[in-house]
Amino acid sequence: MTFMRSLTSALVAALLSFAPAFAERPIVRTALQLSGTVNWEADTIRHYRLDEANGFSMEVTDIAGAPAAQIALIAGEVDMIVSDWLWVARERAAGRDLVFIPYSRAVGGLMVAPGSSAKALADLKGRKIGVAGSPIDKSWLIMRAYAQKVEGFDLAVESEQVFGAPPLIYKAALDGQVDGALNFWNFGARMQAAGMRVLLPVEKAAEALGLDPETPLVGYVVRGTVLKAHPGLGAAIAKASHAAKEKLASDPSAFERIRPMMKVESDAEFEALKAGFLAGTPKSGAVDEKAAARMLALMAELGGADLVGNLRELPDGIFYRPGS
Known part of the structure; x- marks a missing residue:
């Protein structure tokens, strides 16, 4: 020593x-x-x-x-x-x-429960999505752009959003109060450790839009x-x-x-x-x-x-x- x-x-x-x-x-x-x-x-x-x-x-x-x-x-x-x-x-x-x-x-991803049937963003149509922050959160905007330009629908229109502080979205996701959750990366890591899975990483969505994930x-x-x-x-x-x-x-x-x-x-x-x-x-x-x-x-x-x-x-x- x-x-x-x-x-x-x-x-x-x-x-x-x-x-x-x-x-x-x-x-x-x-x-x-x-x-x-x-x-x-x-x-x-x-x-x-x-x-x-x-x-x-x-x-x-x-x-x-x-x-x-x-x-x-x-x-x-x-x-x-x-x-x-x-x-x-x-x-x-x-x-x-x-x-x-x-x-x-570091960015997070849109996460779903381990037993969720969702395989793509389109599977969350008509579902409730928890989003940490506000409607102008950068990760949410990237997800919206991805849905529009890659999957051909408006995620903001065709889903119900619940905006809130990261701890509240974390709890809502684990309690099953929302069908998907987009949280700050550190809360996403905690959610993943608790058994949730990533449906779509923000980094992958950004790359599909022609953005550089290294930015x-x-x-x-x-x-x-x-x-x-x-x-x-x-x-x-x-x-x-x-x-x-x-x-x-x-x-x-x-x-x-x-x-x-x-x-x-x-x-x-x-x-x-x-x-x-x-x-x-x-x-x-x-x-x-x-x-x-x-x-x-x-x-x-x-x-x-x-x-x-x-x-x-x-x-x-x-x-x-x-x-x-």
């Missing part, structure tokens, strides 16, 4: 010696919903000092949810949050200097002024995020350490959540902006102004570009 502690200390020291040469270590004030899956990564970054290894300090405060985080970021009360790039696109179009650094491309939907969103004040900070944040995922993928003890915050009820649930989290790791390199533009066009077509405002084209500078 003493040897392992010494080895860990030596590794951290080695990493610190390669940290970017900022004039002084920037403190990145980060607002996160600590009950969410992003905290698995943020806590890993801070516990193993992966922020310091990359020349900055991540200071995390808990926040109630996405709207509160977005308001705090715009007001300058924090430097970084986690959100989706469609919101960043809207804000940049409105003149706000925000930059998206990929964090996850990350969720990322760290940083105020541009902070990145400009500390050149190289964007790369440092991206490297710390990647290093945390590598640690969780390669060291079983790293996931065991955060198991209490995952609130799992079984080993099967634990393994499903681990697999889902790691499967969402974005590929390295720059985001394919042409692929993102195709997704934006689809979201604008189906979600309208409620989702993307008046945005019809991808604003420049949304995505962090490696080397910038």
Whole structure:
């Protein structure tokens, strides 16, 4: 045990010696919903000092949810949050200097009970579908587009939807109150561990629509002024995020350490959540902006102004570009 502690200390020291040469270590004030899956990564970054290894300090405060985080970021009360790039696109179009650094491309799927006779979306015609979020949830819009363009019917018209918070949709699905459920990926993993099966993954539906499933939907969103004040900070944040995922993928003890915050009820649930989290790791390199533009066009077509405002084209500078 003493040897392992010494080895860990030596590794951290080695990493610190390669940290970017900022004039002084920037403190990145980060607002996160600590009950969410992003905290698995943020806590890993801070516990193993992966922020310091990359020349900055991540200071995390808990926040109630996405709207509160977005308001705090715009007001300058924090430097970084986690959100989706469609919101960043809207804000940049409105003149706000925000930059998206990929964090996850994890998406769920439409799930049904193990004994369900459904083999395709069309089999849910006239049935009740639970959807986490609202009618402009991105995964729901992709499912609607798939139904229209691949199976030839309007899922929104020919099924009954129940929209609600992820835990409520999770419970409704397990209790049999809905015939199908589209939930956030982590609740989907719990549902699968409980015996439900995936009827159609969002990733497969997106691919059938000509979208790139590698396009990350969720990322760290940083105020541009902070990145400009500390050149190289964007790369440092991206490297710390990647290093945390590598640690969780390669060291079983790293996931065991955060198991209490995952609130799992079984080993099967634990393994499903681990697999889902790691499967969402974005590929390295720059985001394919042409692929993102195709997704934006689809979201604008189906979600309208409620989702993307008046945005019809991808604003420049949304995505962090490696080397910038």
